[in-house]
Amino acid sequence: MSTPERTLCPYHTHILVAGSWSSPGFDDDKTQFTIPCESLLADMSHITALALDQSPPVARCLRFACFLSTGEFVIWSLSHSKPGIHSLQHRYIPTGRTERTIAPVVHGVYHHPLLTALTRSFSLSLYDTSSKTVQHTQTVTSFTSFPPASLVLSTPSPSTYKLVLAHAIPMYPAHWSLGATEFMIHGGGSTSQNSATSMLGFSSDTPSTGPDALTVRSTRTVRTVDVPRGWIDEDKLRAMKEQWERKVSLITDTQTDGKWVVLAPGDRLSSLASPSAAQDQTTPSLSTPLPVQTSMVASPMHSASGLQLYRLSLPPHTSISASPPKLTFVRTLHGQMGPITALALADGRCVSLGRNGSIWVWDLENGTGAEVAAGDFAAIDAHPEPVIGAVVFDEKRIISALGAGNVVVRRFDI
Template sequence: MKRAHSPSSLPPTKVQHSSQTSDTSFGRRRSLSFDEVFYDELILVIFSCLSAGDLCTVQPTNKNWARLSQDNQLWKALYLAEYGRVRVRMMRSPLAPPVGQKSRVIKPLPTRAQGVIERGKQEEAVNWKVLFKLGENWRNGRCTVQTFEPGPTACAVTGDMDPTSSEEDRGPGLILMGDIIVHSPIEPSSPTVRFLALGRQPHTIRATSCGSEGHARITAFALDQSTPCSHSRHIRLASFLSTGEFSIFSVDQQSLTASSRVLAYIPSHRIERTVPVTQAAYHHPVLLTLSATFTLCIYDLSEHGKVKHTQTLSSFTSYPPASIIISPSHGARDVLKVVLVFSVPVYPRHWSVGVTELLIKLGEDVGGTFTPPTLISTRTVRAHDLPLGWIDEEQFKTAQEQWGRKVEKVVDTQTDGKWVVLAPLSASASSSSPRMNRYTAFSNALQQYRLTLPSTPSAGTPKLVFVRYLYGPESDIEKIWVADGRCVSLSVDGSIWVWDLEERPRGTKDSKELTWLEGAQVEIGDDTVWKGRGSVAFDERKIATVRGAEVELRRFDV
């Protein structure tokens, strides 16, 4: 044996083989077994011709085959061949060990590459079999479902609620914080933030402060993106109320009862232009809020216990529903990049999607004088942007295609910084109609766009290019979520659909050759139509949904 194979818990390697083995009991020589004839490297070459199902089939043969069939390089080749990418999604969640633990690095065979993640000063091997298993479970909708009991003060929604209602009426939904689900129950009196985790008691924190007057409700959440959930025990969480105030909580991921409020902001007076907040993004010490009237406010939280409002931006051509993400800029460490996706009106009464990029320079201390975070540049691109003046034949064809993609109403828009997805209202789609008939109504499907933002204005202009239509749901979409090349939707009938936005096009439909992609449906518990407040969030291993007072968690690492 020339090296130790992965994983480390496998049985020890076989003994050194020889040309023949003596049988002392009978005084005669016997034939060598398959394992004794070939070195492990040769058996691995043979196993490399097997599929994932065949590798699982040969595993119970004996201990040696069980060890070799789980070789990390075999599963890496299968993963890359099946999914066609070297980059691994959300590698922190399924691959990295818990905080404080180390994993053994597996040395590669000669001329074979080993995928390695660099995280700080550690190098940790990627478990490609786990990745392959997760990918297959996502593709086939295979998962386990767990329902959390409603809180003691939570109440159900009475009456029907239009899933296409305004962002102000729909509430903040929920977010995932590692293995913790954060959501706001529907409360009859005071708003609260509820934390749910498997195997632990739920924990609730009041979101109101002593300055709140009258009935208030939570309208938005924002998780601090400056510290990954897998790298720190304490994570900052911002919650916003309909009264205009917001709070910053320090959430202890190991002991939820130790979580506490660290900051409370109460505006001096309520302005309808900036209240209520419907979307927010947080990258400490910069906090951005977006109101229902599409007013963007920038806050500075660098001083402990203080909130400074540094800038206000408005738009008269952008409309909700919208989504906002924030991340460090690749060009400079002291610059944050904000991507804002929104609805754009199209004549006469239709809608499309647009994207605005904002670059914010962090505050710094210059000669004893502190400069607050400042907006340094913005640029906008729209999916429906007709050229002015005379146009040639190619521009005319492009304009016709854009005109055919406009929708009557937008339910939701989401982005991960690379892909943009628009969810229209599919009122014309009937659940009783045959599945193939739905492919003729392209305006009822989700639309996928590719977002290109050059690093500098001189490098080129931003582009928002249509890619394809996403099919699957037979009822109205209530909420979608996009993260790291994957889109998940929640419909009013409770169905959940998943699309891999990076998957290669499967084909074309009709003479217009419009590309399409049908998603995978995740199993649901019942077919009851729910007309209420619902939202969805996910990471690489799970999907969390909330419908009224009911919270469900679907895990794919089974």
């Protein structure tokens, strides 16, 4: 159904704008622009995350933020029709060495003037880019949330932002499941409301810079498994046991679009399991990254390639009697052979990249999927070591990268 369109070289400390991605009228093979994103703090640095501005473009100019391994970030503006015309809008250099500045940013979302950055140590920082100088307004931290994670930002009103974070949560004795946290961010109002962030796992370690600063005003967290307090009836016990059986020993990726959450397990096939590997499992900690592989299958209710699909419900909390948020299991998506290394999710559609290079597109509402690119090899789990991949998509393209190989662009209508 699709053929590779072009390949790109490995990344450097600059942004490459190439071909029809920038303007349909340009020659893909000849038109390339590099935008420098060099560090002022170190001779060598690398890019850890990118964030494209989601707000309406001004004068057909697009803004994007580039986060560096030194804790710096830069915001560039470029012309949509002439990408060679670009200008530096902001450069942020952190002051001092704190956990917020030394931990690399792994995810960022940008809706001018709000820029949010999530670090590997699970500190979420908010920045106001409305003035000439970037203002760091707040950082909240969680000690019960873990990578992998994904962010989606929306604007319920002109002065309010809703940030939804999907993340992994540990389960006894050494397993994982899903959680989701909603952050309501806006300016104005009493700064005393910021204390709400400490009630549900995220605590603030930086005060706002003023009553009108962009800060988190409230949070809500929901889990797939939340053991109720006190005594429970048989129906609640049955539902809790069902979700408990869906726990996994490793999560490769999780993505959300604010309505759906998809979990890709990272378990090896049961035929490769060994008792010694199961005994080596330890309770995760925030200071150590998640293990890259395991040979333990936690439950017969999932497979190494089955995607767990959940519906996320976040009713408006307009009153005390408002319905609580829910993260409800819907189904397991089967079809793709072999373990999955990366997911992309938007508008009720999911694209999954297999460890063998295969690509599937899923309709989450109907629970159907189709293979749009075959794998590079037929054997399931043929790689002795997991391969890190990435995938993104829009209405016409899927862009994927697997391991240290090239970036591949595939064109078709999805």
